[in-house]
Each structure stands twice: as C-alpha cells, then as structure tokens.
Amino acid sequence: MQIGYKLAAEGYGPQEMIRQAVRAEQVGFDFVEMSDHFHPWLEAQGHSSFAWSVLGAVAARTTTLRLATGVTCPTVRYHPAIIAQAAATLALISDGRFTLGVGAGERLNEHVVGQGFPSVRGRHERLREALEIIRLLWQGGYQSYDGRHLQLEDARVFDLPDTPPVIAVAASGPDSAALAAELGDGLFATEPKGSIVEHYRSAGGQGPRYAEVPLAWATDEGQAVQAVLQTSRWMVTGWKVMSELPNPVNFDAASSYVEERHVRELFAVGPDPEVHVQAVRPYLDAGFDHIVLQNAGPDPDGFLDFFAAELASRLRTLG
Numbered sequence: 001m002q003i004g005y006k007l008a009a010e011g012y013g014p015q016e017m018i019r020q021a022v023r024a025e026q027v028g029f030d031f032v033e034m035s036d037h038f039h040p041w042l043e044a045q046g047h048s049s050f051a052w053s054v055l056g057a058v059a060a061r062t063t064t065l066r067l068a069t070g071v072t073c074p075t076v077r078y079h080p081a082i083i084a085q086a087a088a089t090l091a092l093i094s095d096g097r098f099t100l101g102v103g104a105g106e107r108l109n110e111h112v113v114g115q116g117f118p119s120v121r122g123r124h125e126r127l128r129e130a131l132e133i134i135r136l137l138w139q140g141g142y143q144s145y146d147g148r149h150l151q152l153e154d155a156r157v158f159d160l161p162d163t164p165p166v167i168a169v170a171a172s173g174p175d176s177a178a179l180a181a182e183l184g185d186g187l188f189a190t191e192p193k194g195s196i197v198e199h200y201r202s203a204g205g206q207g208p209r210y211a212e213v214p215l216a217w218a219t220d221e222g223q224a225v226q227a228v229l230q231t232s233r234w235m236v237t238g239w240k241v242m243s244e245l246p247n248p249v250n251f252d253a254a255s256s257y258v259e260e261r262h263v264r265e266l267f268a269v270g271p272d273p274e275v276h277v278q279a280v281r282p283y284l285d286a287g288f289d290h291i292v293l294q295n296a297g298p299d300p301d302g303f304l305d306f307f308a309a310e311l312a313s314r315l316r317t318l319g
Helices: 014-027 051-061 080-093 107-113 120-137 174-183 194-202 221-231 233-237 248-254 260-266 273-286 300-318
Strands: 002-007 031-034 066-069 098-102 143-146 151-155 166-170 186-189 209-216 290-295
Touching: 002 014, 002 066, 002 300, 014 031, 014 051, 014 300, 031 051, 051 066, 051 080, 080 098, 080 120, 080 151, 098 120, 120 143, 120 151, 120 166, 120 174, 166 174, 174 186, 174 194, 186 194, 194 273, 209 221, 209 273, 221 233, 221 260, 233 248, 233 260, 273 290, 273 300, 290 300
Parallel strands: 002 031, 002 290, 031 066, 066 098, 098 166, 166 186, 186 209, 209 290
Antiparallel strands: 143 151
C-alpha cells in the first residue's frame, strides 16, 4: 500500500501547497495528489491555483515524493496535446515520479473557456479520444489525429521521458473501469466500491488503484465537523451534482442543507487514529492500493504531525 496526501488546492494558495508537500515528504507520505481545477468548490475556500506550476515546484523541492493530478480533464479547458506535453515535462523534472490522473471533468472548471460542457456520453467519448491522442504523442515523432470530437494536426512532443508517465483513469462504473484498463495504466476512484476494481481487473487492468478517503482531523471532533461544514460540505452532494454545477455560488446553495449528521456519515472526524484507520479499511478491502488521505480539518500541520506520530504506523500494518 502507498499512502498519499491530498493537496487541498481550493483551500490554500500555491506557496502553501508547496510547503505542505515538502512537509508531507518529511513525515513519510509516499505521494501527493492535487486537483486540477479552475474554480474552488465554495467561495469560502478562496483558492484554486494552477496545478502544473505547483507540482513542478514540488518536484524541484522533493526527492522521493511521488506526484499525481487528481484529476485532470484533458478535453475541454485543455487540449490533450497540451496535457501530453505538460505530463511529459513534469515526468522529466520529477525523474519519473509523476502519475497523470485523468477524468471526464466537471462543469465547474470546464465551462470557463466558453465551449459549453458535453453530456455524460459526450464527455466519455472525448476522454477516450484524448487518451488516444496522448498515447500517440508519447510514441514520439509528428502525429495527427482526426476524431469525432478532437483533432490533432502535425504535432510532436520533443521532450519525452524514456518511460511515459503512468496514466490513472477515473472510474465510477464498468464502462469507465474498462477504459482505464484499455487506455490507462491505473485506476482512480473516490468510493470504496469493490465492483469498480473488479470491472477494472476483469477488463485486464493490472496497474495501481488510487482512491480518496475523506477525513477531518482536529484535536476536537466538533472543530473537525465545523471545518467540513465551512469548506468541504460540497462533498456530501454526490457526483451527479458535483459534475454539473457551474460556479462556487451554486455549490454554496446546493450544499446549504448539509448538517453535522451528514458530515459524520461521510467523513472520519476528530483526533482518534482508530477512527481514521477504520475509514481507510473499506478501501483496502475493495482492492485499492494507493490511498489518498483527504483531510478537511482546520490545521494541516497538526494533521501532518498526527500522521507521523500516530496514524502512519497503524495504516502500514493494514497494507
């Protein structure tokens, strides 16, 4: 099992993200994962820096820490040729420590370029084409592609690593899990569903399997819950809402119903390490082997110290 730290890019500025990543390496995390968003989920979060700049700086200031996007949408706000180039460059800067996590995207981030946001079917069709383009460019040489949705004309990525980055594809059901097995090198998910891993493996997938675990550490349970209510209650709304709303103000309204009981149903909260261990266990039982701790608590340094002193050893015994 590999244990990762989620860089809360919507909650902190870029310099703070870099600092937290360096500390994450120091306290024993295996990797960091960062969302690739244009907007935060809620106005109260107040940040959303450019993931590729931050991850490049993290790569330059760490030596063993692996890096991942969690996840990039390579179809609307970005053209896949740009992501192919960016990922290849980051793989070189990090000496092969980078994993490209990709997914079909959310309206929150993709609508900003004024090209609309496709239907679910259209998003998945575009993701397939994007992965084919990225793979094509990583072969080297000049390449062209004429898809239903995406095109590539006489393009070449000049700086390529000897070994291409791992691509982990976000999946929530059998079709996306099969795509992860076919055109990806790994799987990315946010729920402890063993069926997703089963579909991935049955389609031939043998790579790393990433999953995010929502938790909120604080010295007091009540403080942890209040932190979630302030900055992370959007997670309670579920993926069908999360993928469709266009702006933070919409998420403010859509999550206004969230109460303490909803937070406790989704998040492991408080200072007890056993509570957080039990939150991780279902993901391991489901077959995930790269566990991302997504801390929504109010004190990131306190959480990092807690991980080093009390949580890491307990989690390592599980895997």
